[in-house]
Amino acid sequence: MYVNGISAGKKLTPSYRWDISKLCREGDNTILVEVANTPARDARKAFSPFGPEREVMEPAGMFGTIELLIK
Amino acid sequence: MADLKKILAGEGENYILPFLWLRDQSEEVLRTEMEKIAGCGIRAVCLESRPHPDFGGPGWWHDFDIVLDEAKKRGMKIWILDDAHFPTGQANGLIPAKYPERARKYAMMQYTDCVGPVVCASLDISLMMTKQFTWMDFGKPSNKPLIDKQELISVTAARLIEGDVIDSEILDLTDKVKDGWLIWDIPEGVWRICISFTTYDFGSNNEYINYVDQASVAALIEAVYEPHYDHYGDEFGKTIAGFFSDEPGFYNVGGYQPGNAIGRRKMPLPWGDELETLMERKNPGWKQKFPYLWLDGSDRGVVLENRYRYMDLVSQMYSKNFSCQLGEWCSAHGVEYIGHVIEDFDEHSRLGMGSGHYFRAMKGQHMAGIDDIGGQIIPGNPYGMRHGVTSDSQGQFYHFALAKMGASAAAVDPAKQGRLMCEAYGAYGWNFGVKSMKWLTDFLLFQGVNYLVPHAFSMADYPDMDCPPHFYARGNHPQYPYFAELMKYTNRMCNLLNGGRNVPQVALLYPGEHDWMNECMKLQAPAQQLIQRQIDFEIIPLDVFDDREYYGVQMEDGILTVNGRTMKAIVVPQTSYIEAKEAAVLREAREARVPVIFVNSIPEEIIGSSEEKLEGVHVAALFDLADFIHGLGIYDLKVEGKAENLLTYHYSREQEIYCFFNTDLSKTVDVEATIPVPGDMAEYDALDNCLYPAVCRDGKVKVKLAPYESKILLVGNLDGFVKEPAPADVNTCAGAEEPDFTVWDISKGWNVSKAAAVQYPDFPEAEQMDTLIPISAVSPEFSGVMRYEKTVSLPGISQCIFRPEYVYGRRNCM
Incomplete structure (x- = not known):
């Protein structure tokens, strides 16, 4: 996660919450989030004991209600 | 204290030695892979030769030279997986090539039932020491062992009571065998005649080493250990750290079918000359009672005692001649010996793929070892049956016994210095991402694992479908940068959880x-x-x-x-x-x-x-x-109420360390724990590598952890290390109920773009999405990095928390 071009840190697991107080300023702020998924969807092409993936796969990316909590 | 100072300064030691699969890759690819491994803060590799076309040949030394050069340049150590292919034991082909007389040997018993009285009955004992030809063998080539030789142990007879139960009165007929024939006056009644013998046939992989025979195991040293010493002796104990045995075991029966308990499965048994001498010395009359290793008897006590004596000696022989011989060779050559056996399917105290007795199998190793592969430990699913590639087994063993067994071997044997290595992540599939790896890592760490062997870095063309995941995957793994963070975290945690004791x-x-x-x-x-x-x-x-x-x-x-x-x-x-x-x-x-x-x-x-x-x-x-x-008043940490999914770990060194981990994937743990020792208390964030003051009242701490969350408390002398002030708890679930915030919904109107790992960070032009939906809903075959960008105009604020509802498929702690 980046705010105004500065990293707010990586998260490897939930909970996906970032305190970005120190990176925000009054006025316009650019919020940028990058989400990386696994190769499981892309690597489905090959046949082997390990593919294509027969497990449930999680959806990719960020979605739902996106919020800022401010005070 | 010195260690904590180093860890916090980012100068900790290395505890990670991933498998690096050498193959027919180019020098450039190999050097890049070493750079990427080092980029994870990892400062060792364990070379695996399985995909290499020339293990022990010029091609191998050529590639090894490149690894050595990179390792020295980067301050890394090298471990060597000690055979051409798992399981350790084929000695890179040296047994058939040079020492057929050291081939794997077995003891076997075959029988025939008969009804007396018959006078001058004859039985072809030579024939009874050969394999029965069955209907299933028609049309198949007849495979002869390296040595086609059988030696008689005994011929005995006992009355057959029922099924496979024989009477405890056993007649020894061995002396009645002349020129390969038994001539015997069978008394009235139903009898079982048992022919016990040694053989090189019947079992699996006769051309592999015999783990219970010193000279046979020495062939492995000659084939693998010594050539590496001859090439790189100067680096032993310097850049070269040691050797790794992968899945050795008796393999008296082939494959990975479980249930190889003595007496409960009829099978050829591991055998050797030294074992035979010991049987003679420690179990008088063993030859006559030998059939009890396959059959039951009317005197249950005698049956069980014989099975016990055999397993006791065969596991001691494995320990002495395999594990300890390799360990002693390594000690004498300035390096360490590590690895793991197959503990799966409860086979850690059995024959077959087992090694008879887990703790004895670990005896010669300088660290204890285990492995967790192919979905054995599954986040949030301890009870389900595992339907593995080879056979089925219960999840309960992997979740609750595997790591504790390894950790105990590390704890009780002074030679191990409290060190437990775990091979992990391998063959879980590409779907097993860093989020799951982090869960698994915490699960292992807090049961005592403190050295990690991530499986694997493969340099094959992407996607390499051989036992993925592969962490860099020639630049194709979108989560490689996150894997690197996980490895840095793991090294810090391993450093913290070494040098003391649970x-x-x-x-x-x-x-x-x-x-x-x-x-x-x-x-x-x-x-x-x-x-x-x-x-x-x-x-x-x-x-x-x-x-x-x-x-x-x-x-x-x-x-x-x-x-x-x-x-x-x-x-x-x-x-x-x-x-x-x-x-x-x-x-x-x-x-x-x-x-x-x-x-x-x-x-x-x-x-x-x-x-x-x-x-x-x-x-x-x-x-x-x-x-x-x-x-009985036995407590350490006291947790109020029951929290089955709360995994805790108390590790004692200069500071007392208490770890808490919520292993549940859906429920939040919310309990109060009483810390039994006084002292300053701080919370260690091993991901950010910072120490903050912990909130503790009367020795009680609040443990509120959302799924995936863990908490590490340090108690003791912490002067000068604790950062003030503590950050608000907003980054964790504990802060989820923080009052007084105004909620701004910024769900609409994001600019979204996506790039495959090899393109990153070059993204194509972004598209605006009014409402965010999973990228997989529109691009189901996309793997890579998804970028979301938006400008938000804020008033003057004192605090601001970013909170998305979903990242991947689990609702965030809101």
């Missing part, structure tokens, strides 16, 4: 010897009860009582001490039979006022002794075990 409350007796004699309660049943109630334990093998000075064993004033770990009770998993040695140890424990707790029931019989009695012992039902132990 704090067990009770001893759980290793039930390997029970398993030699009967179907008994598995380790994982009581282990689960203890782990889920936050009672730490050491799994104690009986062997420690045989060499008390070495293992630092004492029993007095209600305390059992093993290698500095003090335990306040001995828990014995349920079994119908125990052997005399165990009974004597338990009697001594009671005399020293150490409570002995049998789970569910007291054994029916003590094998090998009519003197020992089991008096004054406790019996606790399995599901009451934790309450029973607490009832």
Whole structure:
């Protein structure tokens, strides 16, 4: 996660919450989030004991209600 | 203190040695892969030769030179997986090439039933020592072993009672065999004639080394260890750290089918000349009683005693001639010896793919070792059946016994210095991402793993479908940068959890010897009860009582001490039979006022002794075990209420370290824990590598953890390390109820773009999405990085928290 071009840190697991107080300023702020998924969807092409993936796969990316909590 | 200072300064040691699969890659690819491994803060590799076309040949040394060059440049160590292919044992083909006489040897028994009386009956004993040709063999090539030689152990006869149960009165007919024929006047009744013999046939992989034979194992040293020393002796103990044995075991039967318990599966048995000498010395009359290794008898005690004696000796021979011989060679050459056996399917005390006795198999190693591969430990799913590539097994063993067994081997044997290595992540599939790896890593760390072997870095063209995931995947793994963060975290945690000791409350007796004699309660049943109630334990093998000075064993004033770990009770998993040695140890424990707790029931019989009695012992039902132990006043960390999915770990060194981990994937843990030692307290964030003041009132701390979350508390002298002020708890679930915030919904109107890992960070032009939906809904075959960008105009604020509802498929802690 980046705010105004500065990293707010990586998260490897939930909970996906970032305190970005120190990176925000009054006025316009650019919020940028990058989400990386696994190769499981892309690597489905090959046949082997390990593919294509027969497990449930999680959806990719960020979605739902996106919020800022401010005070 | 010195260590903590180094860890916080980012100058900690390395505890990670991933498998690096050498193959026919170019020099450039190899050098890049080493750079990427180093980029994870990892400063060692364990070279695996399986995909390499020329192990031990010029091509191998060529590639090894490149790895060595990179390792020296980057301050990395090299470990060497010690054979051309797992399981360790083919000695890179040296047995058939040079030492066929050292081929794997077996003991076998075949029988024929007959009904007397018959005078001058004859039986072709030579034929009875060969394999029966069956209908299934038609049309198949006949595979002869390297040595086609059988030697008779005994010919015996006993009345057949029913099924496979013979009478305890055994007639020795060996002397009646002349020129390969038995001539015998069969008395009236039904008889079973048993022919016991040694052979190089019947078992699997006869061309591999014989693990119980010193000279045979020496062929592995000659084939693999010595050539590496000849090439790189100067680097031994410097850049080259040691050798790694992968999945050695008896393999008297091939494949990975479980259930290889002595007497409960009819199979050829591991055999060797030294083993035969010991059988003669330690088990007089063994030749006549040999059929009991396959058959039952009317005198159950004699049957079980014979099975016990055989397993005792064969596991000692494995320990001495395989594990210890390799370990001693490594010590003499300035390096360490590590690896793991197959513990799966409860085979850690069995034959087949097992090695007879887990703790004995680990004896020669400088670290204890385990492996977790192919979905054995599954986040949030401890009870489901694992339907693996080879066979099925229960999740309970992997979740509650595997790591504790390894950790106990590391704890009780002074030579291991408390070090437990775990091979992990391998063959879980590409779907197993860093989020799951982090869960698994915490799960292993907080049960005692403190060296990690990530499986694997493969340099094959992407996607390499051989046992993925592969962490860099020639630049194709979108989560590689996150994997790097996980490895840095893991190194810090391993550093913190090395050099001290865990704090067990009770001893759980290793039930390997029970398993030699009967179907008994598995380790994982009581282990689960203890782990889920936050009672730490050491799994104690009986062997420690045989060499008390070495293992630092004492029993007095209600305390059992093993290698500095003090335990306040001995828990014995349920079994119908125990052997005399165990009974004597338990009697001594009671005399020293150490409570002995049998789970569910007291054994029916003590094998090998009519003197020992089991008096004054406790019996606790399995599901009451934790309450029973607490009832004896045995506590370390006290957790208010029950929190089955809260995994805790207390590690003691310059500071006392308490780890808490919520293993549940859906429920939040919210309990209060009482820390039993006084002192300054701080919370360690190992991802950010910072120490913050912890909130503690009267020794009580609030443990509120969302799924995936863990918390590490340090207690003791922490002067100068703690950062003030602590950040608000908003980054974790504990802060989720923070009041006084205004909620701004910024769900609409994001600019979204996506890039495959090899393109990153070059993104194509973004598209605006009014409402965010999963990228997989529009691009189901996309793997890579998804970028979301938006400008938000804010008033003057004092605090701002970013909170998306979904990242991947689990609702965030809102």
